[in-house]
Structures are given as structure tokens and as C-alpha cells.
Amino acid sequence: MPRIAICLFLLMPLVRAQAPARTQPEVERLESLIEELTAMKAQVAALEGRIDTVLRGLSEQKGALQSKPTAYNALRNIESDPAPDAKPPAVRCAALTASGKRCTRAAADASKYCKQHQLAHSK
The missing domain is CATH 1.20.5 (Single alpha-helices involved in coiled-coils or other helix-helix interfaces)
Structure with missing residues (x-):
């Protein structure tokens, strides 16, 4: 050792x-x-x-x-599509008067006759 x-x-x-x-x-x-x-x-x-x-x-x-602010004409571009008219176009009454002329009144909604001629036409 x-x-x-x-x-x-x-x-x-x-x-x-x-x-x-x-x-x-x-x-x-x-x-x-x-x-x-x-x-x-x-x-x-x-x-x-x-x-x-x-x-x-x-x-x-x-x-x-x-x-950044929006462009001046940007709002005009958005509104370029005109809104549809609220009133539908008026349709003239299709009835003929006693004198043979066409009625000058507007036709009622969903009909081709005015109120007076609707009544006469239904009789």
C-alpha cells in the first residue's frame, strides 16, 4: 500500500x-x-x-x-344609385266615357279602371 x-x-x-x-x-x-x-x-x-x-x-x-377625412366626392359616389320612387307611376283609366273619349282619371291600385268605372264595370 x-x-x-x-x-x-x-x-x-x-x-x-x-x-x-x-x-x-x-x-x-x-x-x-x-x-x-x-x-x-x-x-x-x-x-x-x-x-x-x-x-x-x-x-x-x-x-x-x-x-384621414373622407374625400369630398366620396359621398356622391356612394349615392350614385338613385332611390326608387315612393309612388308608382299613375296609370290612366281604360274606360271610355259616354262621349267616346277615354276617362281622364287615374286607375285605382291593382286595377285598370278608376273607382267610378270599377263600379260601373262590375254591374
Whole structure:
């Protein structure tokens, strides 16, 4: 057992001498990764700034469009179709008078005769 302890004691400096030699490439790799991450962080910050600028511009355009008054002729374009007349066109009575002339009165709704001639025509 004491021999093993002495061997370990003598081998320890050799192991410690090799450890820094193996860790040097790893340290360099970690440093390069840190540099890459720092560069990426700067790029992300720049992109965030550009995104914020674009969003502000879009927000301003949206606000300008919402508060823009309607064009002067826009209301005329909406009302270009005339509304139908409330009164249907008057239809003249189809009856002939005793003198042989056509009656001058308007025909009743859903009929081709005026009220007087409807009564006469129904008898």
C-alpha cells in the first residue's frame, strides 16, 4: 500500500503537466465561441432596433389612415344609385266615357279602371 501511495505521489506532477496542454485548445475554442456570441448579440440588438423602427412607421401610417377625412366626392359616389320612387307611376283609366273619349282619371291600385268605372264595370 505505501508503494502505491508513493507511485501516485510521483505520477501527480506528470498528470498536472499534461492537463494544461490539453485544456489550451479548449480554452481557445471557448474564447472564439464567446466572441461569436458577442457578435451575434450585437447583430440581434441591431435587428431589434430596425424592427422597432419599422413598427413605429407602420403605427404612424395606420394612425394617419384612420384619421384621414373622407374625400369630398366620396359621398356622391356612394349615392350614385338613385332611390326608387315612393309612388308608382299613375296609370290612366281604360274606360271610355259616354262621349267616346277615354276617362281622364287615374286607375285605382291593382286595377285598370278608376273607382267610378270599377263600379260601373262590375254591374
